[in-house]
Amino acid sequence: MKRIVNILKRFKGFFRGVSKIPAAILILLLLAAVFANYLALHNPEIGDPRERLLPTCFEKGGSLKFPLGTDTLGRDVFSRVIFGARVSLLVAFSAVFLSACFGTLMGVCAGFFGGWIDQIVMRFTDAWLSIPTIMFATLLAVVLGPSITNIIIIMGLIYWTRYARVTRGEALSLKTRDFVHLATIAGCSKFRIIRKHILPNVMNSVITLASLQIGVVVVVEASLTFLGVGVPPPKPAWGLMLSEGRGGLFTGQWWLIVFPGLAIALLVMSFNLLGDWLRRRLDPHQQSLL
Amino acid sequence: MLGIVVIWVVSVLIFLATRASGDPVIMMADPGAGKEELDVIRERYGLNRSLPVQYALYVVNSLKGDFGQSLFQGTSASLLIWERIPATLELLLAAKIISLTIGILGGVLAVASRRKWVQNSVRIFSLLGLSMPNFWIALLGMLIFSVYLGVLPTSGRGGISHLIMPAFSLGWYFSAGYTRITYSALLEVLNQEYIKLARMKGLPEWLVIGKHALKNAMIPVITLAGMNVVIMISAAVPIETVFAWPGLGYLLYTSAGNRDFNVVQGVVLIISVFMVLLNLLVDILYAYLDPRIRYK
Numbered sequence: 001m002k003r004i005v006n007i008l009k010r011f012k013g014f015f016r017g018v019s020k021i022p023a024a025i026l027i028l029l030l031l032a033a034v035f036a037n038y039l040a041l042h043n044p045e046i047g048d049p050r051e052r053l054l055p056t057c058f059e060k061g062g063s064l065k066f067p068l069g070t071d072t073l074g075r076d077v078f079s080r081v082i083f084g085a086r087v088s089l090l091v092a093f094s095a096v097f098l099s100a101c102f103g104t105l106m107g108v109c110a111g112f113f114g115g116w117i118d119q120i121v122m123r124f125t126d127a128w129l130s131i132p133t134i135m136f137a138t139l140l141a142v143v144l145g146p147s148i149t150n151i152i153i154i155m156g157l158i159y160w161t162r163y164a165r166v167t168r169g170e171a172l173s174l175k176t177r178d179f180v181h182l183a184t185i186a187g188c189s190k191f192r193i194i195r196k197h198i199l200p201n202v203m204n205s206v207i208t209l210a211s212l213q214i215g216v217v218v219v220v221e222a223s224l225t226f227l228g229v230g231v232p233p234p235k236p237a238w239g240l241m242l243s244e245g246r247g248g249l250f251t252g253q254w255w256l257i258v259f260p261g262l263a264i265a266l267l268v269m270s271f272n273l274l275g276d277w278l279r280r281r282l283d284p285h286q287q288s289l290l
Numbered sequence: 291m292l293g294i295v296v297i298w299v300v301s302v303l304i305f306l307a308t309r310a311s312g313d314p315v316i317m318m319a320d321p322g323a324g325k326e327e328l329d330v331i332r333e334r335y336g337l338n339r340s341l342p343v344q345y346a347l348y349v350v351n352s353l354k355g356d357f358g359q360s361l362f363q364g365t366s367a368s369l370l371i372w373e374r375i376p377a378t379l380e381l382l383l384a385a386k387i388i389s390l391t392i393g394i395l396g397g398v399l400a401v402a403s404r405r406k407w408v409q410n411s412v413r414i415f416s417l418l419g420l421s422m423p424n425f426w427i428a429l430l431g432m433l434i435f436s437v438y439l440g441v442l443p444t445s446g447r448g449g450i451s452h453l454i455m456p457a458f459s460l461g462w463y464f465s466a467g468y469t470r471i472t473y474s475a476l477l478e479v480l481n482q483e484y485i486k487l488a489r490m491k492g493l494p495e496w497l498v499i500g501k502h503a504l505k506n507a508m509i510p511v512i513t514l515a516g517m518n519v520v521i522m523i524s525a526a527v528p529i530e531t532v533f534a535w536p537g538l539g540y541l542l543y544t545s546a547g548n549r550d551f552n553v554v555q556g557v558v559l560i561i562s563v564f565m566v567l568l569n570l571l572v573d574i575l576y577a578y579l580d581p582r583i584r585y586k
Contacts, residue, residue, distance in 0.1 A: 123295055123296075123299070124299065126295075126296055127295070127296045127299035127300050127303075129520070130296055130300065130520055130562050130565040130566065130569075131300055131303070131304075131520075131558065131562065132520055132521075132523045132524040132527075132558070132561055133521070133524045134524035134525070134527045134528070135523075135524060135527060135539075135542055135546075135557070135558055135561070136303075136304075136307070136558070138527070138542065138543065138546045139304070139307045139546055139554060139558075140307060142546050142547070215420070215421070219423045222423050223423060223424075223425060223525075223527075223528045226423075226425055226528055226531075227527065227528060227531060227543060228547070229546070239423075242425070242426065242429065246429065246532075249429065249432055249433055249437060250437060250444075254433060257426075257429050257430065257433060258430070258433075261422070261423065261426035261429065261430070264422075264423050264426065265418075265421050265422045265423070265426065266421075268420070268421040268422075268423075269417060269418075269420075269421035272417065272420055272421055273417070
């Protein structure tokens with residue numbers, strides 16, 4: 001019991017100085033994603049065509065039954081936005097996790113072993129960085145076909161190079177440190193050194209990079225979905241809602257454009273602010289305006 | 291030398307990705323076409339050869355600047371691509387100018403002004419740019435300026451009025467990065483001895499920052515601007531799609547949907563070559579701005 005209290009106390013210290021508003025927004029969206037089944041008023045994928053294009057509840061002709069209006073197929077925009085949080089967060093967290101794991105593995109191996117492994121990995125990341133991401137993702141999406149699993153794999157494939165670059169540099173410098181030499185002398189295998197001495201020491205940068213990357217991943221997922229190569233219909237994804245609602249722009253259905261985009265912007269903004277806070281927390285030497 | 295390796299890796303990746311994406315012949319032929327008709331089409335476009343042969347042909351032809359026929363439009367792919375390049379360049383250049391102007395101005399303002407509200411507005415403006423997806427900015431812009439106010443056109447390419455919205459919605463995101471980096475670089479430069487000297491000479495503050503400090507603070511900004519170009523080309527794809535801007539991104543989007551291999555390969559290859567050349571240019575510009583690099 002005492003241990004649990006201690007751990008909680010440590011966590012309280014860890015969250016010192018966190019900005020409250022973005023944290024609150026993120027928690028709210030996380031809760032919305034987890035409890036979407038209970039919060040949503042209607043089925044997000046099935047609508048009633050008789051109730052199509054109803055305006056929001058604070059406009060004339062709208063009702064509290066559909067607080068944010070309905071789309072061209074009569075689906076409730078509010079419910080779709082809530083369920084959209086689930087899709088967005090699922091894709092973002094899985095893709096970042098995937099790319100961080102793969103990139104860290106490649107980077108640590110390249111930095112630690114050096115030689116030709118290093119050369120190959122680094123030339124590969126160089127080439128990777130000069131390929132325009134969305135274009136390449138579009139290509140891959142056409143290859144694999146649109147589905148949530150595939151978009152996660154594609155995003156993971158695109159973003160691993162940044163982790164590889166950062167962890168390679170750190171592994172290079174860690175390799176020359178005394179505790180690694182001592183571990184070698186003590187008879188540790190290379191695998192053990194990587195696992196016990198290198199990986200824990202690169203974790204801070206990986207977590208920082210991941211937290212800064214996750215906002216970008218949300219935006220790129222939304223862009224790909226908007227272009228029709230990401231999450232396929234009729235899933236309630238924010239990018240998809242925007243592309244389906246584009247027609248409403250000229251016929252006066254502004255709510256089809258505003259709310260899904262607002263949800264993306266809020267999520268990305270809180271990710272950005274929290275990522276920046278985390279970076280300052282884990283690496284206090286850096287200063288920045290934002 | 292490194293550039294050549296990069297281009298080679300890119301070409302292999304692109305080639306494999308496009309060839310693995312299914313059989314285009316089935317999409318090209320009429321729905322009820324028999325096997326012979328499919329074979330005729332394969333023969334005509336060289337799709338019946340083995341993959342290594344197709345790749346070798348592709349490399350030889352690309353070196354000659356020939357990306358083959360577009361599988362759908364019936365014209366040569368390189369012609370289609372060359373037609374689209376000016377539009378994309380125009381958009382990128384305009385977005386670059388807008389983002390650099392806003393970004394550097396924001397950074398300088400945040401450093402020069404000691405007022406809290408100026409710094410906070412710069413901060414909020416950058417944060418908004420970083421957080422809103424660019425195609426959403428584009429859609430909101432259309433909603434406000436085209437639909438409600440009716441002052442700007444919604445799509446196509448023409449004069450300045452067609453350019454403003456796409457360039458701004460593309461550039462906003464990048465201005466945040468420039469603001470951030472101008473700010474930190476300026477703070478660093480302003481601590482140096484020659485700035486103290488300039489101030490002691492009695493130069494007004496705007497001249498100290500504008501003439502002496504800014505030139506040295508520009509080095510990281512230019513590096514970032516160079517690195518950002520490839521991200522910008524990517525980010526332009528949804529923007530071009532929203533505004534039906536007749537550029538490479540829009541072409542790639544439609545071609546990828548049609549599995550038009552030759553056009554897709556050509557676009558991405560041209561962009562990679564362009565990127566390698568651009569990196570070279572940034573290095574040269576770098577040496578011009580910071581003479582210390584020349585002697586390394």
